[in-house]
Amino acid sequence: MGRSPCCEKAHTNKGAWRKEEDEKLISYIKAHGEGCWRSLPKAAGLLRCGKNCRLRWINYLRPDVKRGNFTAAEDELIIKLHGLLGNKWSLIEGRLPGGTDNEIKNYWNTTIKRKLLGRGLDPQTHRPIELITHPFATLKQQDVSMAQDSTTVAKVVNFPSDDGGSSSTDLNLDLSISPPYHPSAEVLVATTSQ
DNA sequence: AATTTGTACAACCGCATTTTC
DNA sequence: TGAAAATGCGGTTGTACAAAT
Structure with a gap:
């Protein structure tokens, strides 16, 4: 017997959050704090899974979330931290005030990875990419x-x-x-x- | 102007870890 | 002390929008 689902999927909304859902979530958390995520949706009148509410709040609705561009200095800091910590986005987030783990992860995957490859560095190991010399290899x-x-x-x-x-x-x-x-x-x- | 391709980011899913009973 | 429940985390996908053709 498997684990029960975290919510009644048949009765929950999925996909992008609507404005009124955001407002319900914000006003509920303002009034009651970040209590039990499992019971929050019902209490707040939301047809969402608790995990879903938590993600939305932490990544986008929290008042202390700083959204927007990373500076060049922050880029370098992220690269350094990734070199030290690996894909531990929550740890990296802890050293970059205002950013969220999801945002940093997205930024890494879309922008910084390419930046490192452009420098000839492997994004995971942060070491130079060695080209192979196998006779059949045509890797350029x-x-x-x-x-x-x-x-x-x-x-x-x-x-x-x-x-x-x-x-x-x-x-x-x-x-x-x-x-x-x-x-x-x-x-x-x-x-x-x- | 229409279509294709690339990019950025929001959100979902499954697993791991922690907490509760 | 072990099982179940709750929460957290990281990988991945879906989609909207922009740029290129």
Whole structure:
């Protein structure tokens, strides 16, 4: 027997929040505080899941949420923090007053990743991207800079072998992996060495 | 002007962790 | 002390809008 759902899905709204829903949520939390999220929707007269309300409040409605552009200095800080903490968005958020984990995560995935790739750095490991020298490899620098993330790079380098099967095992991909451990780097190695 | 492609961001989902009983 | 419930977190998807063709 599985775990019961967090809410009655048949009776909840989904998708974008309407203005009146936002207003209901704000006025309820102003009056009662951020109490129990599970019971909040019913008490506030919202046809939403509690998790949904929490996300909406934390990411968009909270009065101390600073929304808008990140400065260049903040960009660099995010990159540094990501290098130290990895994808721990809530920890990064804690060191960037006003930002939210979701916003930082989105900003990372859409903007900063590309910035790092443009500098020839792997967004996960923050190390230079090493190009491979396998005889059948046709990976060019432009392929790497076009790739959105390390997973895409892994796809790019995972070319078929002569016999039509998966690639051979003599690929020498020097990623110089060292602690801290980065799972994505392992994926890259695993994909290229099958 | 219409269509395609790329980008940014809001929101959902599932799993992990913490809390409660 | 263990199970169930509640909450938190991170990955991923959907979609609106802008830019390019």
